[in-house]
Amino acid sequence: MSTKPHLISFKICPFVQRSVITMREKGVECDVTYIDLANKPDWFLKLSPLGKVPVLQVGEEVLFESAVINEYLDETNAPAYHPADPLQRGKNRAWIEFISQILVDQYRNSVAGTEADFHQHLDAAREKIERLETIHRGPYFNGDEFSLVDAAIAPAFTRFAVLDEALGDRLQLNLYAKAPKIGEWADRLIARDSVQSSVVPEFAELYIDYLRQNGAYPASLLD
Numbered sequence: 001m002s003t004k005p006h007l008i009s010f011k012i013c014p015f016v017q018r019s020v021i022t023m024r025e026k027g028v029e030c031d032v033t034y035i036d037l038a039n040k041p042d043w044f045l046k047l048s049p050l051g052k053v054p055v056l057q058v059g060e061e062v063l064f065e066s067a068v069i070n071e072y073l074d075e076t077n078a079p080a081y082h083p084a085d086p087l088q089r090g091k092n093r094a095w096i097e098f099i100s101q102i103l104v105d106q107y108r109n110s111v112a113g114t115e116a117d118f119h120q121h122l123d124a125a126r127e128k129i130e131r132l133e134t135i136h137r138g139p140y141f142n143g144d145e146f147s148l149v150d151a152a153i154a155p156a157f158t159r160f161a162v163l164d165e166a167l168g169d170r171l172q173l174n175l176y177a178k179a180p181k182i183g184e185w186a187d188r189l190i191a192r193d194s195v196q197s198s199v200v201p202e203f204a205e206l207y208i209d210y211l212r213q214n215g216a217y218p219a220s221l222l223d
Ligand SMILES: N[C@@H](CCC(=O)N[C@@H](CS)C(=O)NCC(=O)O)C(=O)O
Pocket: 010, 012, 013, 014, 015, 016, 037, 051, 052, 053, 054, 064, 065, 066, 067
């Protein structure tokens, strides 16, 4: 039997991507099973208490919630990406939760059915990005070293970049106009090997297809 952890994934899930980035950064190998969230297998529902990915199986044990999985990976594979100081570690955890809300805004923005909804959720994400601008140290969230906060936000940058690449002239996302440090952070993280290799090669097509299948406003601009 394999001793590698087993990740249960959905190819375009940003929360799964967080854990894959952490594994890539730390050189942790894992087995991956992709599932279709529109048709969840029974074995998955038995494992995942909330019916959500990511799930990480470690031997007979099951972990869920991306922030928890990332802390487990961090604690069991050096070097540590969470600060040693309890106050700083707590702050990092708090900002990871804040960034989870950007992922929610980003999801709602991308699948919005109308232009008004699209802008409402884009504005919510932009507001949070501008707030991050006031506390971001650079080049990474805590300064020189990559951290779990960097792993947490990179999937948002990945998805906004795909939308910008496909539809930038029509959508005018302008996310970083008032947050130049966050714009640089996005470019730096997107260029990182761990982030590049954290999604399947056909990610951009799958993502756009998903928006089309969901009747999303941004996808309607492609036709
Ligand atoms: N808080 C969770 C969020 C995970 C999540 O929302 N995963 C989505 C896919 S990106 C999911 O599995 N959704 C299935 C559902 O809600 O039915 C985490 O950080 O792991």
